[in-house]
Amino acid sequence: MSEIKSLTAKIKKFRDERDWKQFHNHKDMALSLMLEAAEVLEHFQWKSVQEAESHAKECRDEIADELADVAMYLFELSDNLGIDLPRAIAGKMKKNAAKYPVAKARGKHTKYNKL
Amino acid sequence: MSEIKSLTAKIKKFRDERDWKQFHNHKDMALSLMLEAAEVLEHFQWKSVQEAESHAKECRDEIADELADVAMYLFELSDNLGIDLPRAIAGKMKKNAAKYPVAKARGKHTKYNKL
Amino acid sequence: MSEIKSLTAKIKKFRDERDWKQFHNHKDMALSLMLEAAEVLEHFQWKSVQEAESHAKECRDEIADELADVAMYLFELSDNLGIDLPRAIAGKMKKNAAKYPVAKARGKHTKYNKL
Amino acid sequence: MSEIKSLTAKIKKFRDERDWKQFHNHKDMALSLMLEAAEVLEHFQWKSVQEAESHAKECRDEIADELADVAMYLFELSDNLGIDLPRAIAGKMKKNAAKYPVAKARGKHTKYNKL
Numbered sequence: 296m297s298e299i300k301s302l303t304a305k306i307k308k309f310r311d312e313r314d315w316k317q318f319h320n321h322k323d324m325a326l327s328l329m330l331e332a333a334e335v336l337e338h339f340q341w342k343s344v345q346e347a348e349s350h351a352k353e354c355r356d357e358i359a360d361e362l363a364d365v366a367m368y369l370f371e372l373s374d375n376l377g378i379d380l381p382r383a384i385a386g387k388m389k390k391n392a393a394k395y396p397v398a399k400a401r402g403k404h405t406k407y408n409k410l
Numbered sequence: 411m412s413e414i415k416s417l418t419a420k421i422k423k424f425r426d427e428r429d430w431k432q433f434h435n436h437k438d439m440a441l442s443l444m445l446e447a448a449e450v451l452e453h454f455q456w457k458s459v460q461e462a463e464s465h466a467k468e469c470r471d472e473i474a475d476e477l478a479d480v481a482m483y484l485f486e487l488s489d490n491l492g493i494d495l496p497r498a499i500a501g502k503m504k505k506n507a508a509k510y511p512v513a514k515a516r517g518k519h520t521k522y523n524k525l
Numbered sequence: 526m527s528e529i530k531s532l533t534a535k536i537k538k539f540r541d542e543r544d545w546k547q548f549h550n551h552k553d554m555a556l557s558l559m560l561e562a563a564e565v566l567e568h569f570q571w572k573s574v575q576e577a578e579s580h581a582k583e584c585r586d587e588i589a590d591e592l593a594d595v596a597m598y599l600f601e602l603s604d605n606l607g608i609d610l611p612r613a614i615a616g617k618m619k620k621n622a623a624k625y626p627v628a629k630a631r632g633k634h635t636k637y638n639k640l
Numbered sequence: 641m642s643e644i645k646s647l648t649a650k651i652k653k654f655r656d657e658r659d660w661k662q663f664h665n666h667k668d669m670a671l672s673l674m675l676e677a678a679e680v681l682e683h684f685q686w687k688s689v690q691e692a693e694s695h696a697k698e699c700r701d702e703i704a705d706e707l708a709d710v711a712m713y714l715f716e717l718s719d720n721l722g723i724d725l726p727r728a729i730a731g732k733m734k735k736n737a738a739k740y741p742v743a744k745a746r747g748k749h750t751k752y753n754k755l
Contacts, residue, residue, distance in 0.1 A: 302496060320463070322454040355493065
């Protein structure tokens with residue numbers, strides 16, 4: 296089994312032991328994914344880019360916990376939707392490569408529709 | 411190389427070909443992770459749980475693209491922070507198991523501090 | 526002075542007494558607005574529409590605090606940007622009226638670009 | 641009628657002409673509030689604090705539209721919940737004054753629980 300599939304299996308086992316599938320509809324899963332991403336971001340609120348760097352070193356374990364929460368919802372939601380995440384990533388990277396050709400996008404953070 | 415490490419390597423190659431590392435500070439990466447999670451959630455806005463199910467079937471490819479965006483920021487940010495994601499997940503699942511013991515949490519969506 | 530202007534003046538006085546203007550750049554203000562909106566939403570995570578109704582009655586004071594946080598960032602950010610909020614609302618409602626004509630939009634939650 | 645009450649009345653009239661109250665349950669309103677806050681934040685993604693300032697000047701009308709969307713959901717949701725927003729703000733400012741006494745909080749962006 297691939298690494299992501301194996302992690303997903305553990306996440307689903309945890310969920311099913313608690314009979315939580317009934318709550319894990321797509322809408323609440325997407326909502327929870329976003330709320331966990333908010334908890335990651337909260338670590339960097341009001342901090343300059345430099346302060347964010349040193350905070351990240353100091354609080355790596357707390358941030359790791361928040362990123363793990365994002366990952367768990369992401370892996371389970373993808374699985375619930377029948378989406379193969381590595382394949383989705385490969386597909387999206389192809390699209391991004393077309394939207395952001397190296398020659399045009401190099402060294403710029405401009406959105407593709409304004410490039 | 412593990413699956414997540416290998417995906418991360420491709421994501422970083424894409425980034426470095428465009429000289430985008432300069433923009434990918436932790437704060438903007440966390441902010442972007444959240445904005446991509448918002449795009450996933452937007453798919454389910456105003457929809458009932460049932461409508462969300464059928465929408466997800468109809469628009470699976472669009473949602474797969476959004477989840478891929480979340481995954482790409484998540485994998486790169488974790489790597490930038492020196493966080494091993496599978497290990498972080500294992501650690502967080504242990505904590506969650508203690509916060510949500512099966513006997514107490516079964517069939518309930520109550521938060522651990524109110525269980 | 527209008528009600529919103531008067532509330533905004535109090536919010537800015539609070540900020541300036543603490544010498545916080547230096548942190549209230551537009552990016553961090555927008556980020557904070559979003560994080561406070563996340564705290565409102567967290568109240569409804571995993572809850573059915575019906576559970577959300579009764580939770581809102583029970584926890585009205587907590588939710589009022591979170592909505593106040595959203596309002597304070599919204600009023601201050603608008604002011605910082607030189608945006609007159611009531612005028613912005615009037616302008617946006619005109620646009621929305623054109624995007625969602627009563628005859629087409631009545632009883633539907635479809636987005637304007639799919640109406 | 642106060643300014644916020646009068647704006648809220650117009651927002652509700654717009655909603656009711658389209659028979660949209662049926663979709664405006666608390667959960668979807670909170671979710672929409674957050675998605676609109678995300679659209680504000682998106683304006684500042686990848687931008688330095690300085691770039692954010694000049695972008696805000698250039699795109700003031702677009703940002704005004706996004707802030708208006710946040711305000712409209714905020715005012716309607718507060719009204720739906722029976723929350724008087726100016727009173728909620730006054731209450732929250734009192735709490736914040738206790739959490740962030742001037743002498744301790746001046747010139748710092750530290751969270752109250754770490755002050």
